[in-house]
Amino acid sequence: MKCVTLLSNAQIEVQEKPIPSFKEDECLVKIAYAGICSSDIPRAFMHKAYFYPLVMGHELSGTVVEIGSDVQNFNINDKVTLFPLLPCNTCSQCVLNQYQRCSSYQYYGSRCDGGYAEYLAVKKWNLLKLPAAISLKDAALFEPSAVVVNALRKIVFTNKKVLVIGAGFMSRILLDLFKDNPKEVFIADRNVDKLTSMPKNVQEIHIGDQENIDKFLKNYRDYFDVVFELTGSKEIVPLTIQVAGANSKIILVGNVSGDVNIPEKLFSSILRKELSIKGTWNSTFYHSPSDDWHTVMEHMKNTFFPSKHVSHYINLEDVPVFLEKIHKRREFPLSPTYVKGLIKIDYNT
Ligand SMILES: [Zn+2]
Ligand SMILES: [Zn+2]
Known part of the structure; x- marks a missing residue:
């Protein structure tokens, strides 16, 4: 599969890699869209990555293509998004379901590999099944939307x-x-x-x-x-x-x-x-209608379409050049001048 790898600070490359294997409690997700987060710029260019090589990308949507033997509630072809934080499940905040405050977590796209790639193996706990009314374009923007919902609750x-x-x-x-x-x-x-x-x-x-x-x-x-x-x-x-x-x-x-x-x-x-x-930090996700991710889902089923604010749609192959442009604040040909890129992961090229 194709993926975009941060090899070392400011060194980003499109690579060919094997499709990841998946564990019994994971689904293999074929990524459809990935949002470029402003946090990816310091991660890629200002030594803010936790390790190298790293595949970034934590604002994601896609389709389930394989299911681990210990996964019950998902089917092949389910459309999904994912909460990127993998909590420790033992700290004082995890036991309160406040996983965003976990003191020792993993994170798809920053503390472990993420979704600037054609496929990602995702824990069943982190997956959120999408109703038909929500597009994969909007679904890739659940994560920043949930961060906003968490801030607005205050x-x-x-x-x-x-x-x-x-x-x-x-x-x-x-x-x-x-x-x-x-x-x-x-x-x-x-x-x-x-x-x-x-x-x-x-x-x-x-x-x-x-x-x-x-x-x-x-x-x-x-x-x-x-x-x-x-x-x-x-x-x-x-x-x-x-x-x-x-x-x-x-x-x-x-x-x-x-x-x-x-x-x-x-x-x-x-x-x-x-x-x-x-x-305010990240967002709440505890598999309940009252958490931030389910609140976003209700908004997206109605009149909230965050993809309308996306300024640039690009292909996976263009990610290294595009990130460099954002970093150097080169003129963007399209308006508006703020940048929210959505990567269309295209499998046919
Ligand atoms: Zn983000
Ligand atoms: Zn924890």
């Missing part, structure tokens, strides 16, 4: 002034999944080109340079009831504290890159404003 929006910082794919699905009825919604980004085709009721704020930021702060210091931080930028995190109003909540979603420096006076304002700062 807050009630009714009558709140909400700021979302970062205007990429995750923010777009976050706006799609806003539950109750916020009073005002703003979205901010440093890249003005990303602030395109937002929903009508969302006000766009450009924070590209210090002048923009000063202007923003002049009007909106201590203003918002809820601030979502999705960029993970060390410069942006302090800004969330400045624009958060008294008794407000800051939800940290973006995985931070670099050390965040919070000056004394700003830190003190966390206390004075009695802010709540809440981290």
Whole structure:
């Protein structure tokens, strides 16, 4: 089979490998689509991989083609997606079904091989069978959607002034999944080109340079009831504290890159404003209608189609060049300028 292998930092190659064998508690899944996650860029180019060689890819959908002898609830040709985290099942959080907080886990596409490949052997525990109403394109985006659902659970929006910082794919699905009825919604980004085709009721704020930021702060210091931080930028995190109003909540979603420096006076304002700062990590998956993945499934059966926000469809063979382009932020010929790639794994070429 074909797969894309990270051989060492910044060395990515399309390879030919044997189709993986599968254990009695696994299904062999023929991958249909794989989402390119922004976390794959530091993994591939900034020494963030746990080991080499690694096949990345954790946002996946596909079809069951082989079934292990200890698998009961799946059939050949079932359409599936998969929760990529393989928990230890023994730590304090695993026993509470909070597997996303497991202290010692494996992960398809980062801590073990993933789905930038034609086939992947997947534990039955991790598989989620798809109803016919959900397309394989949307199904590959269960993972980022579930991360958003987990973040949205932290807050009630009714009558709140909400700021979302970062205007990429995750923010777009976050706006799609806003539950109750916020009073005002703003979205901010440093890249003005990303602030395109937002929903009508969302006000766009450009924070590209210090002048923009000063202007923003002049009007909106201590203003918002809820601030979502999705960029993970060390410069942006302090800004969330400045624009958060008294008794407000800051939800940290973006995985931070670099050390965040919070000056004394700003830190003190966390206390004075009695802010709540809440981290959110990954998503819940415990085979119940109340977990994040089943919540996403209900949304996808209705009006939630995250694949509409995909900016680029590419073939498996093009992944090395495409990742390099994202890393170097080369101009992309297509709009919008934020990048959410979906790899179509094509078996006939
Ligand atoms: Zn991801
Ligand atoms: Zn655990």
